Each structure stands twice: as C-alpha cells, then as structure tokens.
Amino acid sequence: MTITKAEVVKRLLQSDNVLIITHKSPDGDTLGSAFALYNALKSLQKKARVECSDIFPQRFQYLMEGYEHQEFKPDYIVAVDVAAIQLFGSNLEHYAQDVDLCIDHHPSNELYAKDTYLVAKASATCEMMYDIICDMNIAITKQIADCLYTGLATDTGCFRFSNTTEKTHRTAADLFGFGANYEWINRILFETKSKSRVRMEQLALSSIEYYYSDYVALIAITQKMIEEANADESELDGVASIPRTIEGVEIGITMREKAEGGYKISIRTASKVDASQLCALFNGGGHKRAAGCFIDSDLKTTKRLLLDAIQSIIKTIE
Amino acid sequence: MTITKAEVVKRLLQSDNVLIITHKSPDGDTLGSAFALYNALKSLQKKARVECSDIFPQRFQYLMEGYEHQEFKPDYIVAVDVAAIQLFGSNLEHYAQDVDLCIDHHPSNELYAKDTYLVAKASATCEMMYDIICDMNIAITKQIADCLYTGLATDTGCFRFSNTTEKTHRTAADLFGFGANYEWINRILFETKSKSRVRMEQLALSSIEYYYSDYVALIAITQKMIEEANADESELDGVASIPRTIEGVEIGITMREKAEGGYKISIRTASKVDASQLCALFNGGGHKRAAGCFIDSDLKTTKRLLLDAIQSIIKTIE
Numbered sequence: 166m167t168i169t170k171a172e173v174v175k176r177l178l179q180s181d182n183v184l185i186i187t188h189k190s191p192d193g194d195t196l197g198s199a200f201a202l203y204n205a206l207k208s209l210q211k212k213a214r215v216e217c218s219d220i221f222p223q224r225f226q227y228l229m230e231g232y233e234h235q236e237f238k239p240d241y242i243v244a245v246d247v248a249a250i251q252l253f254g255s256n257l258e259h260y261a262q263d264v265d266l267c268i269d270h271h272p273s274n275e276l277y278a279k280d281t282y283l284v285a286k287a288s289a290t291c292e293m294m295y296d297i298i299c300d301m302n303i304a305i306t307k308q309i310a311d312c313l314y315t316g317l318a319t320d321t322g323c324f325r326f327s328n329t330t331e332k333t334h335r336t337a338a339d340l341f342g343f344g345a346n347y348e349w350i351n352r353i354l355f356e357t358k359s360k361s362r363v364r365m366e367q368l369a370l371s372s373i374e375y376y377y378s379d380y381v382a383l384i385a386i387t388q389k390m391i392e393e394a395n396a397d398e399s400e401l402d403g404v405a406s407i408p409r410t411i412e413g414v415e416i417g418i419t420m421r422e423k424a425e426g427g428y429k430i431s432i433r434t435a436s437k438v439d440a441s442q443l444c445a446l447f448n449g450g451g452h453k454r455a456a457g458c459f460i461d462s463d464l465k466t467t468k469r470l471l472l473d474a475i476q477s478i479i480k481t482i483e
Numbered sequence: 484m485t486i487t488k489a490e491v492v493k494r495l496l497q498s499d500n501v502l503i504i505t506h507k508s509p510d511g512d513t514l515g516s517a518f519a520l521y522n523a524l525k526s527l528q529k530k531a532r533v534e535c536s537d538i539f540p541q542r543f544q545y546l547m548e549g550y551e552h553q554e555f556k557p558d559y560i561v562a563v564d565v566a567a568i569q570l571f572g573s574n575l576e577h578y579a580q581d582v583d584l585c586i587d588h589h590p591s592n593e594l595y596a597k598d599t600y601l602v603a604k605a606s607a608t609c610e611m612m613y614d615i616i617c618d619m620n621i622a623i624t625k626q627i628a629d630c631l632y633t634g635l636a637t638d639t640g641c642f643r644f645s646n647t648t649e650k651t652h653r654t655a656a657d658l659f660g661f662g663a664n665y666e667w668i669n670r671i672l673f674e675t676k677s678k679s680r681v682r683m684e685q686l687a688l689s690s691i692e693y694y695y696s697d698y699v700a701l702i703a704i705t706q707k708m709i710e711e712a713n714a715d716e717s718e719l720d721g722v723a724s725i726p727r728t729i730e731g732v733e734i735g736i737t738m739r740e741k742a743e744g745g746y747k748i749s750i751r752t753a754s755k756v757d758a759s760q761l762c763a764l765f766n767g768g769g770h771k772r773a774a775g776c777f778i779d780s781d782l783k784t785t786k787r788l789l790l791d792a793i794q795s796i797i798k799t800i801e
Contacts, residue, residue: 325673331657335652338649338650341648351643356724356728359730363729364688366688371685411681412676412677
C-alpha cells in the first residue's frame with residue numbers, strides 16, 4: 166500500500182526501535198538517507214541502527230560520524246532507496262518480507278513493503294527524506310545536512326543529470342543554510358579518482374574506435390586491461406558513459422570482457438536511436454537512452470554482431 | 484566609485500541606448516549576463532546591443548536566440564564580468580575609458596568604470612544579474628533564464644566548485660521555475676567533448692608519471708601530442724586539473740610545450756603545498772591551490788628543475 170508523507174511522519178514518530186535498511190552495493194543516496202534518518206530518530210531519543218548487506222565504501226565513511234551501532238529488537242523496519250527485494254543482498258534478505266515502510270523514489274519500486282512512500286519525480290530519496298525530517302519538526306544538524314546533500318549530489322551527478330529539478334536546487338540551498346560541508350563533499354565525490362581508475366580510463370580511451378562517419382564510438386575493455394589497471398567493478402562503471410559524450414556521436418558502446426568469457430555491452434544513445442530496442446536484439450533491455458546486453462562471443466565477432474545490427478537500425482531511421 | 488544594486492537598477496531604467504560589453508575569450512558567465520541584460524532592456528523597448536572583441540564560441544550560440552544586432556550611438560556603456568581594462572581585447576579597447584557601469588563579481592576588479600557594482604561573494608555575474616533584472620520588475624522569460632543559468636553553471640563547474648553558495652542554488656531553482664532548458668544546456672556544457680579533446684586526454688593520461696611515493700603526479704603535453712590530437716588551446720585547458728584529482732596526490736603538475744619552445748607549467752595542490760610559492764621560484768605566481776609559471780628549457784631539464792624544487796619544499800613541510 167502506498168501512503169502519504171503525513172502518514173510516514175506519524176509512523177516514524179510512533180516507533181521507538183527502528184531498523185533502517187539500505188540496498189546492497191550502497192551508494193550515496195541510500196546511505197545518505199539512512200544516516201540522516203538515523204540521526205533524526207536519535208535526536209528524539211529513539212533507538213535506531215543502520216544495516217547493509219555489503220561493507221560501506223571508504224569514501225562514504227563521513228556519513229557515519231557519530232554513529233553508534235546498537236543491537237536491539239526492532240519494532241519498525243524501514244528500507245530506504247531499496248526498489249526491490251533482490252536489492253537487500255544475501256545478508257539481509259531475511260528481512261525482506263517484514264519491511265514495515267519503504268521510502269523510495271524509483272518508479273520501478275515493487276511495493277514489497279507493508280507501506281510504501283514513493284515520489285517518482287524526486288531526484289533522490291534524500292530529497293524526500295529532507296521533507297520528512299522537516300515535517301517531523303526535527304532540527305537539521307550539520308551532520309544530517311551532510312548526509313542529505315550527499316544523496317542529492319550523487320544521484321544527480323552534482324546537479325547535472327536530467328532528474329535535477331527546481332526542488333532539488335531548493336533543497337540543496339536549504340542544506341547549505343544548515344551547514345552542509347559541500348566544498349569538502351564535492352571534492353571527495355566528484356574530484357577524486359583512484360590511480361587505477363585513471364589508468365583504466367587511459368587504456369579504455371586508447372581502445373576507442375569510430376564507425377559510420379563517427380555516428381558510433383566504441384570502447385572495448387578486455388580482461389587484460391582490467392588486470393593491467395588493477396581496477397575493480399566500481400572503477401569500470403564511469404567508463405561506460407564516455408563514448409556517448411563525444412561530440413556528434415549518436416551511439417556510444419562500451420564492451421567489457423567478463424572473467425568467465427563473453428562481453429557485457431552498455432549502449433548509450435544521444436537522441437535518435439532507441440538503445441533498448443538495439444539491446445533487445447541480443448536479449449537485453451533497459452531505457453531509450455541507456456541499455457545493456459550480454460554477447461557470449463569473442464572480441465571480433467561481438468563487434469561485428471553489434472555493428473551489423475546498428476547498420477540495419479540506421480537504415481530504418483534514414 | 485562602487486554603487487549599490489538600487490543605483491544600478493535606477494541607472495539602467497534611465498538609459499535608452501545601451502551598449503553591453505563582454506570580456507575577450509568570452510565564457511558562459513560574461514555572455515550569459517550580457518544577453519540576459521540585452522533581453523531585459525529590449526523588453527522595455529530600449530535599444531541595446533552586445534559587443535565582444537572575439538568571436539562567440541559555437542557552443543554558446545543558443546544565448547543569442549532572438550538577438551538582433553542594431554547600430555546606434557550608445558548613451559550608456561555597461562561592461563559585464565570584465566575585471567580589468569586589458570580584458571576588453573584589441574577590438575574593444577577604445578571603449579575602456581568610457582565605461583559608465585561595470586557589473587562584476589571578481590574581487591580583483593580594477594574599478595576602471597565610472598560606477599562599479601561588485602559582489603565578490605557572488606558565484607557568477609549572472610547571479611548578480613538575476614537580482615538586478617528582478618529588481619527592475621522585468622519578467623524573467625525562458626530566454627533570460629537560459630542565459631542566467633548558463634553563467635551560474637559554467638562559473639561553478641555545475642555547482643561543484645567552492646564558490647557555489649546557498650544563493651547560487653536558490654537562484655538556479657528560481658531559473659528552473661522560469662523554464663530554463665537546463666537539461667539540454669547541461670548536456671551541451673558538461674557532457675560533450677570533441678573528438679580531439681578525447682584524444683588529447685588519452686595522450687595526456689598516457690604520459691602520467693608519479694614521484695615521491697605518488698605525492699606528485701605529472702603530465703607532460705608535447706607539441707607532437709597536440710598536433711597528433713589536432714587540439715586547440717581551449718581543449719588543453721581542462722587537462723591541467725587531471726593530475727591533482729588523483730587520490731593521494733598532493734601536487735599535480737601539467738607541463739605544456741609551447742610552439743616557440745619551453746614549457747608552460749600549471750601546478751595544482753590539494754591542501755598542504757602553496758602552489759604560488761612553488762611557482763614563484765620560477766618567476767610565476769597565482770593562488771595557494773592553483774598557480775603557474777614558464778620554464779624555458781627542454782622536457783628533461785624542466786622536469787628535473789620542478790622535481791628538485793618540490794623535494795626541497797617537501798623537506799620544509801616535514
């Protein structure tokens with residue numbers, strides 16, 4: 166059942182022992198909204214703790230400032246930014262059927278919780294959490310402001326992505342007013358790359374190939390490159406967006422060789438080609454501008470399959 | 484003489500034939516504030532035109548939508564975002580002594596105009612221009628909102644840099660409300676790189692060297708690389724910030740070989756080393772975190788000179 170913000174506020178104020186759950190492979194928004202809610206509940210002398218199936222990434226440690234992990238039997242379980250049961254992760258999946266409240270902004274939310282508060286047009290769960298905490302009449306401390314700003318900034322690519330709205334900027338302004346340490350947070354989140362990430366980028370860029378008069382740009386990342394850069398999965402994620410950002414390129418392709426063989430394909434398109442339609446040809450899917458699929462073949466064959474498929478799609482557009 | 488915003492509003496409302504001047508090598512803030520003011524004055528049936536010593540960059544053409552260049556004898560000359568007379572450029576320097584009003588946010592403004600309205604804590608001149616146009620009681624059209632948003636976004640690196648304030652976000656929120664086409668503008672400004680820029684980045688990254696246990700990262704861009712990438716000056720600018728963004732690096736150095744020989748050096752530091760002090764050793768200067776100098780020598784000697792200087796500075800810190 167979906168409920169209103171007023172009902173969320175009422176239920177949170179009524180609960181005294183709250184378990185807060187984030188999604189697996191935690192990002193700035195799920196962690197930011199979880200620790201903001203933790204601090205808000207603690208300021209009302211309630212018991213609260215945050216759980217995640219995976220280890221918190223090092224760069225988000227500042228969100229945990231002042232956090233004290235406390236064991237207690239929860240009487241209310243809240244999942245934040247968790248769109249589906251499978252996102253609980255193996256260590257927390259036993260909670261999945263018992264979630265009392267889910268607070269989330271993903272349109273795809275599976276409504277698995279007893280109550281769900283969903284605002285699909287919110288740029289981030291943190292944007293919703295700001296309103297909830299304000300309506301609970303809780304003072305926004307610097308620590309809460311840091312948590313909420315982190316979710317806003319990460320989910321919008323620092324106010325660059327199209328999910329940014331008037332409300333996002335107004336919320337950010339309020340959080341600056343409450344003392345969010347945005348200068349430091351922006352530097353950590355948006356201006357720091359690991360040495361292996363930089364090396365990975367260089368290798369990926371050196372593999373760029375252009376096809377069909379630069380209509381297509383293709384990057385192929387092999388296992389050999391990943392080993393050479395000593396890169397992990399999270400360091401590969403940002404690379405997928407590179408080919409599409411090149412001026413004039415309509416279709417950006419990133420191929421990533423899997424350890425067990427075959428290639429994971431990411432397609433990003435600028436404005437004309439439906440990426441999900443293209444990926445559907447290889448049993449993949451996604452959105453119009455970003456989609457993915459898997460092709461279980463070698464480098465040369467995979468490229469040829471993709472380029473042939475694209476050629477036939479270009480023909481239907483022209 | 485410095486004047487208040489109320490006086491600026493009064494003077495602009497009193498003027499009927501306004502020449503608006505931008506700085507040379509125009510950026511999003513000088514162009515955004517100029518064309519916002521142009522549109523504001525035109526809505527009051529005044530004559531106005533914008534002049535710049537250099538050609539407007541292609542990617543800012545959208546700011547000129549609806550602009551009609553009109554010749555007339557100006558009775559009021561306004562310079563926007565122009566901090567010093569030398570920034571008028573050779574084609575407009577004849578106006579430098581006759582500027583009636585300068586609207587600017589650079590603390591270094593030389594106060595060369597008859598009247599100057601300076602707000603040093605404003606993130607961009609466009610942030611000031613928004614308040615001025617509002618106080619003139621002029622309706623913010625979509626076109627004005629596009630112009631003002633462009634200046635805000637470019638001068639703050641899309642709300643990432645430390646000059647971003649609460650007011651910046653609040654102004655952006657207002658401009659979204661007035662219909663700014665931010666999704667498209669962000670894509671043009673922040674998610675599009677030329678093919679030569681991408682090639683330049685790859686070549687620059689392939690030259691990275693680390694020294695003193697990764698305390699220093701150094702990129703050396705040679706004329707040969709610039710030719711190979713077919714890159715122009717503006718495509719080289721972004722590269723200077725790369726070495727300092729690498730995790731753990733305190734001193735990021737970018738060396739750029741000049742066509743006439745020698746190396747232009749950009750130094751960025753994270754938090755401990757004073758970049759301007761380091762550059763002063765080579766007759767250069769700048770700020771604590773970003774400075775530059777020129778070393779008239781070959782690649783090997785230039786590197787050695789810089790690294791020796793850094794070694795002695797590191798010793799004084801420890």
